[in-house]
Amino acid sequence: MLGAVELLPGLIRAAVVSSEGAVRQLVERPLDPQASTRQLEHVIADVARCFAFQRVRGIGIACPGLVDTGSGAIVELLDLPQLNGFPLTEVIARHGRAPTVIEHRARLQAMGDRWFGQGRGRRSFASVTTGETLGVGILYDGQVIAPPGGRSGAHMIVAAAGDACTCGGVGCWKAVATTPWLRRQARAANLSPDAGLADLVAAAATGDQRAESLLDRYADNLALGLINIQHLFAPGLFILHGEVRSARPDFHARIEQRLLAVTSWNAEAERPQVVVADVDEGVSALLGGAGLVLTRLG
Ligand SMILES: [Zn+2]
Incomplete structure (x- = not known):
């Protein structure tokens, strides 16, 4: 069994995960933004105790802020600044009674794909978070x-x-290339004021040209970041997570077409490909934590 911890705005979650990527046990506790560092430490310790009797091989932590992966401390957490400098890894290891490692959340998603998703068996690929936030984790030559x-x-x-x-x-x-941009553009185009991706996809399906052209621009803008990454690291495979999973296949195909139009490949490099993540998004960061344990602690 593998341990995983995830920090979210206002919430900490811990899961016991099987070596095949099945979540066996999940506990959650709220993290009050007004709480003192000491009060937060109590909550974190309480959550970590779920591992104490599980004999997990290790615990992997997914943290949304800046982390020092060497010392295991939080460097900067915008939602909970009172945890800046907090030795998160040490506290969870002590109460969870298992070796513990930490990584930035966007990077960890690649670990989940590497062990339990479409990245299985690959040496290189990129894992892309979309929606309200945007981020990319790159696996390059196995790391x-x-x-x-x-x-x-x-x-x-x-x-x-x-x-x-x-x-x-x-x-x-x-x-x-995020949902806030999409909402602003929808307003500017006199589409429904709070139209999100799902609304635009539905409108485009009924033949609404404004919605269709906005979705095309969104796909093109998303492709910009992927093009830069392909130019530098040529990961070949891009796995899309988050909100754009709910778009239609032609949206994902357009991102791929943009990539193909401005990158080159030959016998030595793989033809770039864009796919939609097939893991449960609700637990993808936790699967990343479990994958980090397999990678770092063996
Ligand atoms: Zn910026």
Whole structure:
């Protein structure tokens, strides 16, 4: 059995996962943003105790903020700044009584795909988070690329000008390829004010040209980040997670066509391919944590 912990806004979850990727036990506790560091530590310790009697091989933690994978401490967590510097790995290892490792959430998703999803048996591929947030985890030659100071790719610059991003920059991938961008564009095109991806897909299916053209632009913008990644690392396979899974196959095909149009491949490189994740999204970060245990702790 493998242990996995996931931090989400306002929530911590822990799961016992089989070596085949089946979630056997799941516990959840709220994390109050107003709580003190000491109170949060009590909650974290309480959740970690679910591993104490399970004989898990190890525990893998998926953390949304910046983490120091060497020391196992949280560097920066925007939702819970009182945990900045908190030795999360050490606390969970002590109460869970198992060796514990930590990684950024977007990168861990690739670990879940590597062991339990479409990345099985591959040496290289990219795992892409879509929807409200954007991020990419890259497996390259069997290893998740995780350099100190590296980020998830959301703020890679894909245009010299454009809307301001939440980071304060301009031209970020995130500013043009997430659900908030889609909603703003839907409003500007006089589509339903709160039209999300599902609404646009439904409208396009009835022949609404405005919805169809907005979806095409969204697919093209998503492709921008993937093109850069393909140029640099040639992972070949891109596994899409999150909201765009619910789009129609022609949406995913358009992203792939954009990739094929501006990248090259030959006998030495694989033809780029875009697929939709086949793992349960509700537990994909936890599967990533379990995969991290298999990768780092054997
Ligand atoms: Zn940005």
